[in-house]
Amino acid sequence: MGGNAYDILVTDMMMPGMDGGALLKQAKQVSPGTVRLVLSGHAGRDLIHSSEVDFHQFLGKPVDPDRFIAMLDSFDLDHARPETVRARALVSGIARVPSLPRIHQELASYLEIGAPLGEIEILIRQDLGLASKVLKLVNSSYLTVNERVTDLSLAVQLLSHDLIRRAVLVNGATETAHSLQPSGLDLEDLWRESLAIANATRFLAEAMGQTRSVVESCYTVGLLHDVGMAVLAEDPAFGYQDLLNRHHALGAPLVEIEREAFGTDHAEIGAELLHLWGLDTALCEVIRNHHRNMADSKAFSMQMALGLAHNSNFESRSPSAFGDGASLKFKSSPPGVTVAGECASELNDPPTGLPPLQP
Numbered sequence: 001m002g003g004n005a006y007d008i009l010v011t012d013m014m015m016p017g018m019d020g021g022a023l024l025k026q027a028k029q030v031s032p033g034t035v036r037l038v039l040s041g042h043a044g045r046d047l048i049h050s051s052e053v054d055f056h057q058f059l060g061k062p063v064d065p066d067r068f069i070a071m072l073d074s075f076d077l078d079h080a081r082p083e084t085v086r087a088r089a090l091v092s093g094i095a096r097v098p099s100l101p102r103i104h105q106e107l108a109s110y111l112e113i114g115a116p117l118g119e120i121e122i123l124i125r126q127d128l129g130l131a132s133k134v135l136k137l138v139n140s141s142y143l144t145v146n147e148r149v150t151d152l153s154l155a156v157q158l159l160s161h162d163l164i165r166r167a168v169l170v171n172g173a174t175e176t177a178h179s180l181q182p183s184g185l186d187l188e189d190l191w192r193e194s195l196a197i198a199n200a201t202r203f204l205a206e207a208m209g210q211t212r213s214v215v216e217s218c219y220t221v222g223l224l225h226d227v228g229m230a231v232l233a234e235d236p237a238f239g240y241q242d243l244l245n246r247h248h249a250l251g252a253p254l255v256e257i258e259r260e261a262f263g264t265d266h267a268e269i270g271a272e273l274l275h276l277w278g279l280d281t282a283l284c285e286v287i288r289n290h291h292r293n294m295a296d297s298k299a300f301s302m303q304m305a306l307g308l309a310h311n312s313n314f315e316s317r318s319p320s321a322f323g324d325g326a327s328l329k330f331k332s333s334p335p336g337v338t339v340a341g342e343c344a345s346e347l348n349d350p351p352t353g354l355p356p357l358q359p
């Protein structure tokens, strides 16, 4: 299957001769652009965890045929969106999103002493790498979850100490956190802004009377909307430092510079990585579109909440304030007022056309 001739590989884990884990490893090497899915009913957790960095999604048998076909269709097999195909090719070999070393180390020590899940959740909710990893794992069907999970609180409860410990300490995350040297981007800044936007998006959903599920999904899209920037910054091969320098020197929108360099942008790249990892497609679309003009609608949508939070001239709060949406303070008035301003790490990006919000 060399030469990326196949869009998708679907494999079992327990097979005669070469098992699924070995096949996934080999497929990742010879055809890194292929989507790697596991469809299995007999694999133990140890085998699954040893292969987690090599598969994109694990689906437990039996799987609903309609759901399976819809999932395959979501990968745009007729290549109608070239920017999405390019983004997928860039991220299909990526096994993790960087974590902030200080958060990662704190989580490792919390897990070592068996800290309550609530305290572990607080840390995971502050880190793009840990949050995306937890969502990837919890959306693997071997946990017998029938629907996509987008609520990080629920994800932590479902995974429990044991699986989070394995995810954080076994799959190489400890080593990579220590050796992390992303190029050209201050991860602390990106994390701080992502948290502020997560809380602002969540705050808007709460203020507009949305259900807990929607409110928590809004937090997740806010936290992860720029995960593509973290991915691009981590690997020096992307040359992101040069792009950021040009962005600051020329004042050109970062997404335009990214599209010139990669034929796609960080919004597509982040959305496609999370799509590969099984995050709900509706949330992936919100992330994919966060630099595009919004639909002219006054009804609530996650896209609108993220767009408003992203473009609001909000004040970032200290980490201790996070988790309490009501403590967020907007310099501009929230719902009912069109606001302007930008995510500090993406200065000069074009503002989206935000209509006034109505509950």
Ligand SMILES: [Fe+2]
Residues within 6 Å of the ligand: 225, 226, 266, 267, 290, 291, 346
């Ligand atoms: Fe962005």
Ligand SMILES: [Fe+2]
Residues within 6 Å of the ligand: 225, 226, 310, 343, 346
């Ligand atoms: Fe942003």
